Amino acid sequence: MAKVTSREWRLAARPVGEPSPSDFALSSVEIGDPAEGEVQVRNLWMTVDPYMRGRMNDVKSYSPPFQLGEAMTGGAVGEVTASRDAGYQVGDLVSSMAGWREAFTAAPRAVAMMKLPSLKLPPQAFLGVAGMPGLTAYAGLLRIGEPKAGETVFVSGAGGAVGSLVAQIAKIKGCYVVGSAGGQEKCDWLRSLGVDAAIDYKAVGGGPALTAALREAAPKGVDVYFDNVGGDHLTAAIDCANIHARMPICGMISLYNNTRPSPGPHNMPMIIGKRLKLQGLLVSDHADMQPAFVKDMSEWIATGRIRYEETVAEGIESAPQAFLSLFSGGNTGKMLVRLA
Amino acid sequence: MAKVTSREWRLAARPVGEPSPSDFALSSVEIGDPAEGEVQVRNLWMTVDPYMRGRMNDVKSYSPPFQLGEAMTGGAVGEVTASRDAGYQVGDLVSSMAGWREAFTAAPRAVAMMKLPSLKLPPQAFLGVAGMPGLTAYAGLLRIGEPKAGETVFVSGAGGAVGSLVAQIAKIKGCYVVGSAGGQEKCDWLRSLGVDAAIDYKAVGGGPALTAALREAAPKGVDVYFDNVGGDHLTAAIDCANIHARMPICGMISLYNNTRPSPGPHNMPMIIGKRLKLQGLLVSDHADMQPAFVKDMSEWIATGRIRYEETVAEGIESAPQAFLSLFSGGNTGKMLVRLA
Numbered sequence: 001m002a003k004v005t006s007r008e009w010r011l012a013a014r015p016v017g018e019p020s021p022s023d024f025a026l027s028s029v030e031i032g033d034p035a036e037g038e039v040q041v042r043n044l045w046m047t048v049d050p051y052m053r054g055r056m057n058d059v060k061s062y063s064p065p066f067q068l069g070e071a072m073t074g075g076a077v078g079e080v081t082a083s084r085d086a087g088y089q090v091g092d093l094v095s096s097m098a099g100w101r102e103a104f105t106a107a108p109r110a111v112a113m114m115k116l117p118s119l120k121l122p123p124q125a126f127l128g129v130a131g132m133p134g135l136t137a138y139a140g141l142l143r144i145g146e147p148k149a150g151e152t153v154f155v156s157g158a159g160g161a162v163g164s165l166v167a168q169i170a171k172i173k174g175c176y177v178v179g180s181a182g183g184q185e186k187c188d189w190l191r192s193l194g195v196d197a198a199i200d201y202k203a204v205g206g207g208p209a210l211t212a213a214l215r216e217a218a219p220k221g222v223d224v225y226f227d228n229v230g231g232d233h234l235t236a237a238i239d240c241a242n243i244h245a246r247m248p249i250c251g252m253i254s255l256y257n258n259t260r261p262s263p264g265p266h267n268m269p270m271i272i273g274k275r276l277k278l279q280g281l282l283v284s285d286h287a288d289m290q291p292a293f294v295k296d297m298s299e300w301i302a303t304g305r306i307r308y309e310e311t312v313a314e315g316i317e318s319a320p321q322a323f324l325s326l327f328s329g330g331n332t333g334k335m336l337v338r339l340a
Numbered sequence: 341m342a343k344v345t346s347r348e349w350r351l352a353a354r355p356v357g358e359p360s361p362s363d364f365a366l367s368s369v370e371i372g373d374p375a376e377g378e379v380q381v382r383n384l385w386m387t388v389d390p391y392m393r394g395r396m397n398d399v400k401s402y403s404p405p406f407q408l409g410e411a412m413t414g415g416a417v418g419e420v421t422a423s424r425d426a427g428y429q430v431g432d433l434v435s436s437m438a439g440w441r442e443a444f445t446a447a448p449r450a451v452a453m454m455k456l457p458s459l460k461l462p463p464q465a466f467l468g469v470a471g472m473p474g475l476t477a478y479a480g481l482l483r484i485g486e487p488k489a490g491e492t493v494f495v496s497g498a499g500g501a502v503g504s505l506v507a508q509i510a511k512i513k514g515c516y517v518v519g520s521a522g523g524q525e526k527c528d529w530l531r532s533l534g535v536d537a538a539i540d541y542k543a544v545g546g547g548p549a550l551t552a553a554l555r556e557a558a559p560k561g562v563d564v565y566f567d568n569v570g571g572d573h574l575t576a577a578i579d580c581a582n583i584h585a586r587m588p589i590c591g592m593i594s595l596y597n598n599t600r601p602s603p604g605p606h607n608m609p610m611i612i613g614k615r616l617k618l619q620g621l622l623v624s625d626h627a628d629m630q631p632a633f634v635k636d637m638s639e640w641i642a643t644g645r646i647r648y649e650e651t652v653a654e655g656i657e658s659a660p661q662a663f664l665s666l667f668s669g670g671n672t673g674k675m676l677v678r679l680a
Contacts, residue, residue, distance in 0.1 A: 054613070061613045062583075062613045062614075230608060230609065234608070243402075249611045249612055250612065251612065252608065252609045252612065255608075255609055256609075261606030261607065262606060263603030263604060263606055264603060264604025264605040264606060264607075264608040265604040265608075266601035266602060266603055266604060267601065267604075268570060268574070268592065268595075268604040268605075269570065269592045269595055269596075271589045271618060271619075271620040272589050272590065272591065272592065272620040272621065272622065273394070273401045273402045273620070273622070274402075274620060275619070275620040275621065275622055275625060276618075276619070276620050277617065277618070277619040277620070278611060278616075278617070278618045278619075279611075279615070279616070279617040279618075279619075280611040280612040280613070280614060280615040280616050280617070281612065281615065282612065282613070282615055285615060
């Protein structure tokens with residue numbers, strides 16, 4: 001077989017606060033032929049996700065930290081180009097955690113490789129609506145949020161990969177849905193998806209203004225708050241929550257680049273009187289919902305009840321910038337990097 | 341019947357920050373004979389509880405605010421002195437929400453009157469270990485905290501009415517128990533109850549020192565945190581929490597007298613990675629557990645597995661001071677006022 005060259009992004013320095021391009025370094029490596037039990041893959045798409053910011057710190061968390069000088073990892077889909085594992089044939093489309101690179105050779109288990117199911121979806125959908133962000137939205141909203149028809153669901157980061165799915169699943173479940181996103185364009189898009197009220201948080205501002213905007217947008221109060229943002233959004237949700245509201249806590253992207261610990265909501269005592277439930281959400285806890293998720297989501301996409309957007313950056317060179325843009329809301333829907 | 345005079349405490353002014361004696365006014369009133377369907381009661385004991393602080397503010401919450409110039413209310417136990425309700429006889433021992441006064445005449449339903457069950461307990465136990473604080477501890481720990489044998493349970497306010505029961509119930513369930521209380525004396529008492537480690541938070545201080553003390557006291561991390569205190573205690577619990585820890589949020593007494601909103605924990609993002617569950621707790625949601633609670637608690641008291649302390653203030657005159665002392669930890673176990 002011909003030698004394969006791959007470019008891969010390595011963590012050059014641990015970012016302090018907002019990451020900068022110099023924290024990343026692009027390197028070329030030669031990819032070997034597969035040994036017995038190994039598979040060689042050319043990646044077609046990779047994903048950038050907010051949770052990766054945490055892995056750039058040298059802190060033990062649910063994902064191990066990226067190592068300095070080593071290639072980063074993350075979700076990717078690609079095509080098998082050579083295989084010495086009986087489970088994989090050349091041409092198979094696979095997902096793996098070997099993102100941030102153009103190609104690789106590895107034992108399938110070492111990179112959590114799986115063949116893409118034969119749904120009528122483009123491969124990159126398995127990094128978004130039909131993949132990890134989709135299951136996150138589905139499991140978090142339905143299992144932790146437990147929305148009932150007629151209730152009000154508030155979701156922040158509603159223009160993003162997870163939030164835009166939460167909003168639409170909540171509509172399918174018969175809820176009144178309020179989404180918060182940055183900018184008029186995203187808010188218009190949310191309304192086009194059927195969201196009942198959209199808050200442009202960049203126009204509104206934070207603090208009491210955000211609470212006031214939410215109170216107006218959710219006149220019956222908030223029964224479920226799906227948190228992707230933290231900070232003032234969580235404070236506003238607690239302020240406007242109804243008794244026994246449920247709050248799946250999925251992300252706090254507004255805090256990830258802070259260099260100093262940020263104070264939490266000043267209205268924590270309301271948790272008691274309102275008997276709120278705040279519960280942290282990681283998709284890995286909800287793998288048992290994968291079959292139901294695939295069944296429901298396939299049907300919802302096929303019938304047009306779920307629509308999704310992608311924001312695509314072109315080429316491996318663009319990956320760090322695509323990642324950085326997540327923190328300024330540069331994406332509508334799923335942020336992806338096309339690699340081939 | 342002879343006229344009955346009762347003294348009652350009225351809210352004279354809404355406290356700002358820490359209440360002062362001048363916020364309360366003692367008045368004498370004549371108690372009428374019962375009309376048809378009414379009962380006259382001489383109170384023997386009344387309770388003071390931290391949640392009453394919230395009712396002194398003019399803010400809608402789970403309990404309606406006390407009205408200025410009117411008698412306050414709260415738990416009491418007393419003896420029926422006259423009755424024109426077929427369900428009550430002279431001499432019956434009853435509980436009611438007509439506390440903060442020596443005697444009253446009312447329709448039983450208007451004051452949530454109930455006959456005390458004939459357990460082998462003194463009447464004031466139904467304001468503490470066998471009453472609302474007992475059920476709060478029982479339901480909050482078992483239903484929200486879901487402790488498993490071998491897990492670590494951390495409880496703040498462990499020297500108080502609710503906390504000291506949480507600690508003992510957790511020991512009965514086979515847990516390793518860490519309690520936080522103010523002062524060496526309370527910590528010694530907790531150890532005498534079988535608590536595995538006691539933190540004297542007044543000696544330790546707050547902030548990182550409290551987290552460090554908790555980390556040392558709970559070397560395997562915290563699986564259940566029962567919050568009575570809020571503030572630095574909640575921050576420390578989140579810092580030391582294990583994956584999937586449960587946190588019944590029962591009270592935040594450290595914040596109740598603050599005149600400005602207090603920042604919440606700076607480590608809220610840990611809720612995500614650790615998949616913590618924080619859930620507000622009000623005893624009124626858990627009335628269905630009352631039969632199981634009475635059965636278990638009676639047995640535990642009879643067999644000496646649950647012990648309880650009372651701190652008793654004498655006479656209606658002492659009620660405001662008894663209430664105020666809750667905020668400086670003046671009580672060990674249940675704070676009570678003996679009225680007769």
